[in-house]
Amino acid sequence: MILELGAEALEFGRSSWRAIQAAGGDELVRAVESDPSRRSQLGESVLGPLGAFDIDPWGSPEELEAAAALCRSVGYWGVPYPVEARLGRPRGGRFDALVVVAEAAPAAAGAGLRLRWAAAGLDGVLYSATPRAGGDQPRRSAFVCPLALEAVGTAQPLEVALALVLPCWTLLGMLDRAVALAGQHVLGRRQFDQPLASFQGVQFQLTEAEVERLGVEELAKYALWSLQTGRPEAVDDALALRLAAIEAAETVFRVAHQLHGAIGFCDETPLSWLSRYSVPIRRLPLGASATRSELTARIGGRGLTGLYSPPASP
Numbered sequence: 001m002i003l004e005l006g007a008e009a010l011e012f013g014r015s016s017w018r019a020i021q022a023a024g025g026d027e028l029v030r031a032v033e034s035d036p037s038r039r040s041q042l043g044e045s046v047l048g049p050l051g052a053f054d055i056d057p058w059g060s061p062e063e064l065e066a067a068a069a070l071c072r073s074v075g076y077w078g079v080p081y082p083v084e085a086r087l088g089r090p091r092g093g094r095f096d097a098l099v100v101v102a103e104a105a106p107a108a109a110g111a112g113l114r115l116r117w118a119a120a121g122l123d124g125v126l127y128s129a130t131p132r133a134g135g136d137q138p139r140r141s142a143f144v145c146p147l148a149l150e151a152v153g154t155a156q157p158l159e160v161a162l163a164l165v166l167p168c169w170t171l172l173g174m175l176d177r178a179v180a181l182a183g184q185h186v187l188g189r190r191q192f193d194q195p196l197a198s199f200q201g202v203q204f205q206l207t208e209a210e211v212e213r214l215g216v217e218e219l220a221k222y223a224l225w226s227l228q229t230g231r232p233e234a235v236d237d238a239l240a241l242r243l244a245a246i247e248a249a250e251t252v253f254r255v256a257h258q259l260h261g262a263i264g265f266c267d268e269t270p271l272s273w274l275s276r277y278s279v280p281i282r283r284l285p286l287g288a289s290a291t292r293s294e295l296t297a298r299i300g301g302r303g304l305t306g307l308y309s310p311p312a313s314p
Contacts, residue, residue, distance in 0.1 A: 003221040005065045013069030016050055020077045026270045029277060032080050033138045039112045042081040047074075052083060057162060058091055061228045068169045068224055075173025078274045080143060082109055084166035090118055090126070090159055098155075099129070100163045101147060102285040109280045111138070111145040119147055120155035120163060122235075122285075122294060128152045144280050157235050158227060164238035165223045167281045168245045172220050174278045175213045175245075175252045181271050182206060182256040202259065209255040212248035219244050233305050239295040240304055246288045249278060 005013075023046045024031065032039045047053070050070070057064040067087040074083045085097040085108070095118035099108040103121060110117055110131040117129040127149040183206060186196035196202050219241045226237040253275050260271055267273065286294060 003218070003225055005069060005221070005224075006062055008062055009065035009069045012066045013073050016052070016070050016073040017076060019050055020046060020073060020079060025077050026273070029078050029080050029273050030267075036112050036138050036143070039080060039143065040114065042079060043086070043113075046079070047081065047083060053086055055087060057087055057166075064224065064228055067166060068220070071166050071169035072173035072176070075170035076177045078174060078177070078270070078277045080109075080138075080277055082113070084170050085110075085117075085163070086115070088159070088163040088166050090155065094118075095128075098159065098163045099147075100160060100285045101127070101129075101149070102290070106147045106149055107144050107284060108147055109143045109145075109284075110147070111141070111143040117147070118152075118155075119149055120160050122160065124155055124157065124160065125151055126153045126155040139276075142277050142280050144284070157232070158230060161223075161227055161234035161238040164235070164242055165220070165227060168216070168220055168223070168238075168241050171245050171249060171278060171281045172213075172216050174274055174281075175216060175249060177274055178252050178256040178271060179206070179209050179213050181269075181274075182209065182259045185260055196259070205255045205259060209252045212251045216241075216245045216248045231305075236295065236299055236304060239291060239298065242286075243288065243291045243295060246282050246291060249282050250288075253278065 020028070028042065028046070032042065043053070052070055055063050055067050055070070057067045071084045071087065074081070082097060082099075085099050088098045089095050090098050094116070096115040097110075098118045098120060099110075101108065101119040101121060106119060106129070108117070108119070108129070108131070110129075111133075113131075117131065119127040119129040121127070129147040129149055132146045132148055186202050186206070189196045223234075223237045223241040226234045231237065256271055257275065260269065
């Protein structure tokens with residue numbers, strides 16, 4: 001088992017990171033929120049030239065890794081475009097994007113985009129999805145809107161797993177940035193004539209956040225490997241990753257906001273925007289409690305399989 005991303009995927013992630021920074025970086029989310037009509041242009045003018053939508057995660061393990069690396073770079077900058085949904089589109093070319101939805105109140109961050117949406121339930125039902133107009137402005141909704149669903153078939157388990165895993169890679173990029181912003185802030189601020197970073201309590205908080213982030217990174221790599229190898233437990237692994245990512249995000253953003261103080265909730269700081277646009281990924285299709293319940297129902301008393309699973313009884 002090799003969990004590390006390949007050199008080509010890592011380089012593609014770095015190139016994507018630099019391209020998004022050159023296109024505006026933090027300013028992209030501000031510009032789109034002030035003028036939502038510009039949201040679709042992100043796909044055409046920023047992500048399209050990268051070859052983002054030429055990636056076929058089903059084509060090869062290398063392309064799947066490139067998709068994950070791209071999602072992580074997009075998450076780092078909080079780009080308000082559903083890259084993970086487009087990369088996780090079902091095979092066959094019928095749809096442009098795929099999201100996993102809950103049975104009650106299906107929704108996705110699909111406002112303002114003319115895409116052929118598909119949605120999959122955790123029970124494997126595949127739907128054609130039509131975004132409905134929402135009443136809230138992007139600042140409140142983060143472009144989330146209700147979906148009207150029409151059943152059209154069955155989604156393959158690996159398609160559902162991919163649609164769960166890629167958003168976690170986007171969220172991982174957001175956690176990367178949140179930890180980095182917190183570190184930069186405490187290094188630059190002084191109290192009692194010394195950097196905040198020199199205080200033991202601050203160091204403990206940063207360590208807690210970094211440990212959570214690292215845990216998500218390792219589970220994200222494992223879930224990607226599970227997809228690459230077509231494991232029958234891929235959906236279970238994806239749900240386990242999602243649960244860990246949601247719980248880690250609660251810790252990381254709590255620490256980052258605490259260390260920033262009140263300024264962390266002001267739009268003058270990137271953390272405010274990043275935190276706000278992480279919410280749809282953390283809450284859709286299911287929040288922490290519902291994800292835990294779904295995972296528990298799926299695995300029952302057998303638990304998750306993996307490197308350290310007990311051997312099967314003879």
